Amino acid sequence: MLRNLSDEDLVEKAVAGEHDAFAEIVRRWERKIFALCFGMLGREDEAKDAAQETFIAAYKNLSRFRGEAKVSSWLHRIAVNQCLTTKRRSKTRAEEFFDHEDGSDERAFVAAPQHSPGRKAEALERTNVVRQAVRALPTELREVVVMKEFEEMTFQEISETLDVPLSTVKSRLYTALKQLRMRLERTPVEIL
Amino acid sequence: MERYAQDQCPGSESIVSYIYNEMAAGDRHAFETHLVDCQACTDQFAEISVARFEVFDWKRSEFDQLATPVISIHYPEQTVSIGQRLHGLIRSAAAVPAFALVLLAIGAGYLYWISNGQAVDADSVAANPAATASVVPVADPSAGVASTQEVAITDSVPGDDGSIARTAGNRPTKNRIPSTPVRYAKQIAPQVKLANDVAVNSPPATKKLPRLGVYDDEDDTSLRLAELFDEAGPPQD
Numbered sequence: 318m319l320r321n322l323s324d325e326d327l328v329e330k331a332v333a334g335e336h337d338a339f340a341e342i343v344r345r346w347e348r349k350i351f352a353l354c355f356g357m358l359g360r361e362d363e364a365k366d367a368a369q370e371t372f373i374a375a376y377k378n379l380s381r382f383r384g385e386a387k388v389s390s391w392l393h394r395i396a397v398n399q400c401l402t403t404k405r406r407s408k409t410r411a412e413e414f415f416d417h418e419d420g421s422d423e424r425a426f427v428a429a430p431q432h433s434p435g436r437k438a439e440a441l442e443r444t445n446v447v448r449q450a451v452r453a454l455p456t457e458l459r460e461v462v463v464m465k466e467f468e469e470m471t472f473q474e475i476s477e478t479l480d481v482p483l484s485t486v487k488s489r490l491y492t493a494l495k496q497l498r499m500r501l502e503r504t505p506v507e508i509l
Numbered sequence: 510m511e512r513y514a515q516d517q518c519p520g521s522e523s524i525v526s527y528i529y530n531e532m533a534a535g536d537r538h539a540f541e542t543h544l545v546d547c548q549a550c551t552d553q554f555a556e557i558s559v560a561r562f563e564v565f566d567w568k569r570s571e572f573d574q575l576a577t578p579v580i581s582i583h584y585p586e587q588t589v590s591i592g593q594r595l596h597g598l599i600r601s602a603a604a605v606p607a608f609a610l611v612l613l614a615i616g617a618g619y620l621y622w623i624s625n626g627q628a629v630d631a632d633s634v635a636a637n638p639a640a641t642a643s644v645v646p647v648a649d650p651s652a653g654v655a656s657t658q659e660v661a662i663t664d665s666v667p668g669d670d671g672s673i674a675r676t677a678g679n680r681p682t683k684n685r686i687p688s689t690p691v692r693y694a695k696q697i698a699p700q701v702k703l704a705n706d707v708a709v710n711s712p713p714a715t716k717k718l719p720r721l722g723v724y725d726d727e728d729d730t731s732l733r734l735a736e737l738f739d740e741a742g743p744p745q746d
Binding site: 348349351352353355356357359386389390393394396397398401440443444447448450451462465466467471472484487488490491492494495497498501 | 529541545565
């Protein structure tokens with residue numbers, strides 16, 4: 318029943334004390350918030366921690382949500398702030414690590430992978446959707462995505478390889494990701 | 510360091526540069542500061558981050574676990590056509606005459622060296638007749654008869670016929686001029702006639718040689734060769 322409600326309605330219910338409503342918000346947005354954190358932090362373990370901290374902060378501040386902005390924008394802002402906090406913390410820990418070379422305080426936290434059958438089916442479906450979306454890209458956009466993600470080339474290397482300006486490579490990649498996002502939005506993956 | 514004004518958002522290039530960590534540290538800080546203040550850029554950044562992560566996750570789940578394929582390339586066997594073989598044969602055949610020419614040149618050079626060596630021998634004979642002629646007759650007007658005078662020749666051994674034997678540098682070979690046999694105590698022509706009819710003039714005596722009949726050392730009572738010849742008389746042929 319909660320799946321049919323909008324994000325704003327879910328927030329209202331969550332503010333009213335329905336914990337399931339907030340759980341539905343987390344289910345809808347956990348992957349996207351994690352992706353945003355991954356884009357900012359570049360590390361999966363830190364991104365998972367930041368995403369978790371984001372939802373904790375959102376839950377604590379539910380009453381401050383005015384409804385003037387979309388829930389997604391509200392979560393994005395919390396996530397960006399959380400990522401910046403994580404980065405500052407990581408920098409401090411790195412400096413402490415170099416001060417105390419034993420590194421005893423440094424602990425890498427990696428969330429255990431989820432191997433439930435439902436998650437596997439979801440991952441398989443998402444893989445198919447993304448594969449088709451990438452395949453549907455125009456060639457000049459797809460080749461940039463492949464070079465960047467699969468070949469792990471730098472923008473400069475791609476520029477030299479394709480013999481196009483550096484700004485063209487970046488704009489092509491941006492356009493490719495934008496189109497991918499739109500195609501993925503049109504074919505949403507059923508989250509189990 | 511790039512700073513973004515409140516109404517000036519970073520472009521799409523800055524977003525992908527930040528996501529793929531190809532932005533300078535100062536620019537990253539400016540970009541992050543702008544994200545905190547700009548909701549539109551935050552949402553735009555979130556959209557691109559999601560799309561990027563989906564591609565990343567797809568690659569990881571579908572490709573990263575694949576084993577690296579072992580690539581083996583089977584090259585087709587090279588087949589040499591008849592034309593190519595003929596071409597190779599012609600090329601190798603062209604090398605044979607060149608090699609033969611080199612051999613001929615070496616042979617001609619050797620022959621020239623051999624013939625030139627004979628000329629050198631003849632020249633050396635002309636220049637140094639003492640090496641071949643063992644006896645140089647010197648006319649002695651005071652004695653009234655021609656007498657012989659020995660020239661210092663080492664390793665000289667008289668032969669059976671009374672001739673001076675060969676010396677180390679005077680061995681007769683095919684290409685060498687044989688020494689003329691000279692009988693002792695015989696009147697000898699003032700010239701030595703060589704076997705190949707090459708007249709060799711006697712060199713002027715640069716050193717006055719002692720005569721056999723004149724002895725400086727009166728105390729020396731050893732048998733004189735000239736006295737032996739006088740006692741024996743002329744040879745009977």
